[in-house]
Amino acid sequence: MKLRSAMGALTALGLVMTVSAASADTLADVKGKGSVQCGVSQGLPGFSNKDDAGNWTGIDVDYCRGMAAAIFGDAQAVKFTPLSAKERFTALSSGEVDVLSRNTTWTMTRDTQLGLNFAGVNYYDGQGMMVPTSLGVTNALELDGASICTNTGTTTELNITDFFRTNSMSFELVAFEKADEVVAAYDSGRCDVYTTDKSGIAAQRLKLADPAAHTILPETISKEPLGPVVRQGDDGWFNIARWTLNCMINAEEMGVTSENVAGMMNSDNPGIARLLGTEGTFGENIGLSNGWCASIIEQVGNYGETYEANVGANTPLKLDRKGSVNALWTDGGLMYAPPLR
Amino acid sequence: MAHDIGRETDEKGSLAALIYDPKARGLLFQIILLLAVVGFFAWILDNTVTNLTVQNKRSGFGFLNEAGSFQILTTLGTYLVEARPGKATYLDIFWVGVVNTLAVAIVGVIFATIIGFMIGIFRLSSNVILRGFATVYVELLRNIPLLLQILFFYIVVLRLLPGKREEGVSVGLFGLDLGTIPLNITGLYMPFPVTGEGFGTVLLAFLGAMVLAWIVGWLAKKRQEATGKQFPSFWVGLALIVGITLAAFYMMGGPLEWEHPEFRNEGPILRRGYQSGIGSVIVPEFIALVLALSLYTASFIAEIVRAGILAVPGGQTEASKALGMSNGQNLRLVVIPQALRVIIPPLTSQYLNLTKNSSLAVAIAYPDIVSVFAGTSLTQTGQEIEVIFMTMMVYLVISLVTSAFMNWFNDRMRLVER
Secondary structure (H helix, E strand, O other), rough: OOHHHHHHHHHHHHHHHHHHOOOHHHHHHHHHOOOEEEEEEEEEOOOEEEOOOOOOOOOOHHHHHHHHHHHHOOOOOOOEEEEOOOOOOHHOOOOOOOOOOOOEEEEHHHHOOOOOEEEOOEEEEEEEEEEEEHOOOOOHOOOOEEEEEEEOOOHHHHHHHHHHHOOOOOOEEOOOOOOOHHEEEEOOOOEEEEEHHHHHHHHHHOOOOHHHHEEEEEEEOOEEEOOOEEEOOOHHHHHHHHHHHHHHHHHHHHHHOOOHHHHHHOOHHHHHHHOOOOOOOOOHHHOOOOHHHHHHHHHHOOOHHHHHHOOOOOOOOOOOOOOOOOEEEEHOEEEEEOOOO | OOHHHOOOOOOOOOOOHHHHHHHHHHHHHHHHHHHHHHHHHHHHHHHHHHHHHHHHOOOHHHHHHHHHOOOOOOOOHHHHHHOOOOOHHHHHHHHHHHHHHHHHHHHHHHHHHHHHHHHHHHHOOOOEEEHHHHHHHHHHHHHHHHHHHHHHHHHHHHHHHOOOOOOOOEEEEEEEEEEEEEOOOOEEEOOOEOOOHHHHHHHHHHHHHHHHHHHHHHHHHHHHHHHHHHOOHHHHHHHHHHHHHHHHHHOOOOEEEEEOEEEEEOOOOOOOEEEOOOOOEHHHHHHHHHHHHHHHHHHHHHHHHHHHHHHHHHHHHHHHHHHOOOOOHHHHHHHHHHHHHHHHHHHHHHHHHHHHHHHHHHHHHHOHHHHHHHHHHEEEOOOOOHHHHHHHHHHHHHHHHHHHHHHHHHHOOOOOOO
């Protein structure tokens, strides 16, 4: 009897593993379980963070809600998995999450060696540095001899090393696993400098004892295009991920917002008609309904709306979009989506 | 199925008979189980390799020869293994992590043992204050999660220490200035030994003297067993070790210099403070980690020590008193040798726990193996399976060596029955 149950357990385990190993069709899986599993950060205000009521908010969170709206017509059909910088790629490639929307920098190694595909860029960031104003430092080239606090498992560790090596300056790197400990160590004076992506500095500065006593240096020492990521080897799912973002950017360019989208449904403008699915079968071609993009705009908003709501000038982060690289290409920025046709 | 056993069959030698033979049947099922288990693992391996290929992920250990371009905090590992960013390979970084993990484990075990034995003996003291202190210590520290204690000690250490651009903590007694301990928020600064030519010979002389001292001790023991005459082997051994080493040191012309840390109080503000790369430093992350790990583990060791001492029957003490032994002799020659037999096995588990718990270092930026190898190197190379496998092997090897040593020690401490 004992033997038989052991064999039974082995067979059952085998079946489970075969099923999870053979899931190459993510869209079918997601439709089957009724929600998108989205990997986010453990708490980065403006990008992915839990508010006081326990709801996830942020620009990365809105992207995942957009995917849910495109697939199910319901922006709430999404579940969030908070991941550390270290865990995130393993969680994605093992299938624990369907999409990773966690302020992740697009680099060549990640794109080519980790079995990942970047679906686009939803925030153009760059690494910056913050110092206590009392040090009297005004630019990064004065930082010779500094000790620097940062996170492990991110590109920031590499960029800061490169920057100091390039400029032949000495430094000491103190790398923590979680952002909260980095902030605590910096606040206690363990380090002279806190470095991470500039958007991250703006967010973490709010957690310091006296945010006003710290200065963000003007230099941006790296390019950090942040964007959503999916597994390699499922082109159908990759298309949905990429075009969810493109839909949001195109909608802003065409002036379609969550408020006017209902009225735009009868628009004669062929571009808008294709975007909202009243003309053509763009949604059906990628395995969704034709109203996929209309659902995203209606329930989540276009790119500009999510930007202003989460990280823009009127939020605590105060990342002014005007004149920055994150403005639309028509305003001199880099936000540019291929046309929907 | 017991009714099958010993059942008589007519067709001896035929295949059907084998099924009714309990021995053959047992063997058959065992072979099937073995095949199933082997097949299961082979299938897991195959599945993993296939999945990695499908995901276009790189595999194998080739990444170990590539250079990692990030800096590691100055620790014992970076003193022993050259770890310059862009030059050090992931294999070097692996060794830095291994050395740092070992450093925390060894220093932690030593402190935990000393504190644990002290608290354990305090627990049995007749002095109310000592006993009360020990009880509070044990109940407080073993009931708070270790990670919280590590973070607590780290923040406390950081908040207590003077700032980066201060020379250290000044020590004074009754208005008398006793100097400054070179300790600030960036660490405890000490001279760094710079060895010259011929230092290897001094080390060899030192090892030779150790062997000589051991031989003297062994001979003295033999003689005492044979004739009953005692010989001060400890003092002779010590004199041999110190004498021979010092003699070799001066004969080689003193091939050792101390590089003192340099404190600067002028120049650009960020260059002030202790200069990096001059002298040696123990970073506050290491101090906080060792403090937390050894205080926490000591609370468990204290209870083990108390249990061990209480396990020695009171009659033993009474007997030794009757023989005219002093309290110290009683403890040293009668109680502790017997208590150790009870103490050592659970003590081994505590040593292993401390080693494994040191992986929490990543929370406070101490570059142990989990932080620099299973952390940063893992995300930079993306080869989870290889990296995690190597990391697990490190802990496995450390743990097996520790328990092998403790088993050997336990054997030596065993009660010899005649």
